[in-house]
Amino acid sequence: MTDDVQAGDSPVGSRRAKYTAMLAIVVGAGLALLASTQPWITVHLAAAANHAAAVVVQGSAAAPALTALSLAGLALAAALAIAGPVVRIVLAVLGLLIAVSIVLSAGIALGDPVQAAAAAITSASGVSGGTSVTRLAETVDVSFWPWIAIVGGIVIAVASIAVVVTSRRWPGPSRRYQAVRFEDADAGAEGPSGFDGDGVPDVLAAPDPAAPSDQTGQGVPIDRDAAIDSWDELSRGEDPTR
Secondary structure, three states, rough: HHHHHHHHHHHHHHEEEEEEHHHHHHHHHHHHHHHHEEEEEEEEEEEOEEEEEEEEEHHHOOOHHHHHHHHHHHHHHHHOOOOOOOHHHHHHHHHHHHHHHHHHHHHHHOOOHHHHHHHHHHHOOOOOHHHHHHHHHEEEEEHHHHHHHHHHHHHHHHHHHHHHHHHHHHOOOOOOOOOOOOOHHHHHHHOOOEEEEOEHHHHHHHHOOOOOOOOOOOOOOOHHHHHHHHHHHHHHOOOOOO
C-alpha cells in the first residue's frame, strides 16, 4: 500500500495524473464539438408549401450554446497546463459548470426535439408558434449525436473532479523563463562602467585638477552643463577648446 502511494506521489505519477486529466478534458470537449457539427434531428413535415418536406437540424442549431461550451472546454485544458495550484481548483470548478451545461443543452434537445428544431421548421415552412410547429411535424427522427455530446460532458465532469483530487501532486509550471537576477544596489546606482548614476562620463563628473581650489585644497568641479556641452561637441567631432 505504501509503495502504491509513493508511486502515485512520484514525479512520473504526478505528470501522468496531470496529462491524463488534461487529455480527458480535451477528448470530452472534442466529442461535444464534433457532435455540434452533425445532424441531430430530422423532422418530416406533414405539409409545407403544398408539398411534404423533411427538415434536418444540426447540433449547433438544436443546442446553440454547445459550440461555445466545447471551445471553452478546450481553452480550459490549455489553461490547466500553466496554472498554479489555486487556479487549478478554480478551473476545475469551471470545468464542472461547462460539463453540466453541455449535458443540459443536449438533454433539452433530446427531451423536446420538435421545439429544438422549431427555428429550422419555421425557416423551411414559414409556420411559427409552438402549437402550429408541433402540428406540422409528422414524424421526428433523432440521431445518436446528442448522446455523444452528453458523453463528452460527462468525460469533462469526471476529469474536472480528478483535477480537484490530484492537482496538489501536479508538477508546477516550468521556471526556465522565470529566472530573476539580483544585482548589488550600489553597483546599479553607479551605472555602466565609465559613467556615473546620471549617465554622465566619469571624466566629466570628476573635479578638474586645473580648476581653482577651494579652501580645503580640493579641486572645484567644473560646471556640469558646460562639461556636458563639451562632451557633446567631442561626440560630433568638434573642438570644444576653440
